[in-house]
Amino acid sequence: MTTSLIQSHQIDPPAEVPVLSAEVEVELAKSIEAGLYAGHLLDHGAVGPRKAELLEVAAEGKAAFTQFVTANIRLAAWYARRRAAVAATGGLTIEDLTNEGVLGVIRAVQKFDYTQGYKFSTYASWWIRNFQQRAVTAASPATLDAADREQCTTMLTERQYLATELGRIPTPAEIASAMGTTVRALSQWQGMIAPAYSLDAPLAPGAAVSIGATLAAPDPGDVAALRTPRRVSDLLAVLTDRECSVVREMFGLDTGIPAPLAQVAATRKVASDRVVAVVEAALSKLRAAATGEVAA
Structure with a gap:
């Protein structure tokens, strides 16, 4: 949907687009406004010499719109990288977030009022973050x-x-304070939008061993079941003590019952996204270790 909307506006940014000055932004906004009015008159049956003039004004307005949006795609990309670096993305890539941000830029251009005297980037930032945030929420696995x-x-x-x-x-405390809630409630909400991990997923691309088979096989020493000569304890040895502890609890290696993310976070008195980060790092190490065994 995002791609089709962007394509419908014919947004195809060149490799390098100059940053617009405030004066150019105003001129483009005026051209867009004039183009919209010209289109309105054409829709209501303008004819004769005036029609040709209106068609030219309408075309200039569309070109100004495309230029305005294209010049601000870098703003959408900046916020996409920023969000990916400091917040959960719901599994969306930086490219996905950039595309959503471009939709925000398009909406901002549509609603920009140059008479207020604000720089466009200041106004557009809200729309960009809003579209990206909505996409992240919609991509939540819960x-x-x-x-x-x-x-x-x-x-x-x-x-x-x-x-x-x-x-x-x-920090969770800072977010909770800004929201007027508790860290415990915040942890629950973070758990709701935390990414899910499939135990059927392979340890590495092309590997025959799944995460679940490696971590919770009935007989870790069964080479036929795991299709790898290394025991689970040997695999876990590549992890730090904290990573090993979190993985054991998350996947229920000691009890046979996987623990909820919120419970693991509460036990360690950390935010859920911190636990997710530890699990991601641990699984990355396990994949690397398993890949080495498979390759061997």
């Missing part, structure tokens, strides 16, 4: 009701705002 979705959306908004203001990842 099925949320309206109330939970609203709270998760507010949490993402506050986290992104604080990250921009502070220049670093905000």
Whole structure:
């Protein structure tokens, strides 16, 4: 949907587009406004010599619109990289977030009022973050009701705002304070939008061993079941003590019952996204170790 909308506006940015000055932004906004009015007159039956003039004005307005959006795609890309660096993305890539941000730029250009005297980037930033945030929330693996979705959306908004203001990842306490809630409630919302990990996923691209088979096989020493000569304990040895502890609890290696993300986070008194980061790092190490065994 995002791609089709962008294509419908014929947005195809060249390799290098100059940054617009405030004066150029105003001129483009005026041209867009004139083009829209010309289109309105054409739709209502303008004829004769005036029609040719209106067609030219309408075409100039469309060209100005495309130029305005294209020159600000870098703004959408900047916010995409920023969000990917300091906040959860719901599994969306930087390219996905950039595309969503471009939709925000398009909406901002449509609604930009140059008479207010604001720089376009200041106005557009809200629309860009809003579209990206909505995409992240929609990509959440959990099925949320309206109330939970609203709270998760507010949490993402506050986290992104604080990250921009502070220049670093905000702490759970800072986010909770900004939202007027508790860290415990915040942890629950973070758990709702945390990415899910499939135990059927291979340890590495093309590998025959799945995460679940490696971590929870009935007989870790069974070479036929695991299709690898290394025991689970040997694989876990590549992890740090913290990573090993989190993986054991998350996947229930000691109890046979996987623990919920929120419970693991609460036990360690850290945010859910911190636990997710530890698990991601641990699985990355396990994939690397397993790949070495398979290749051997």
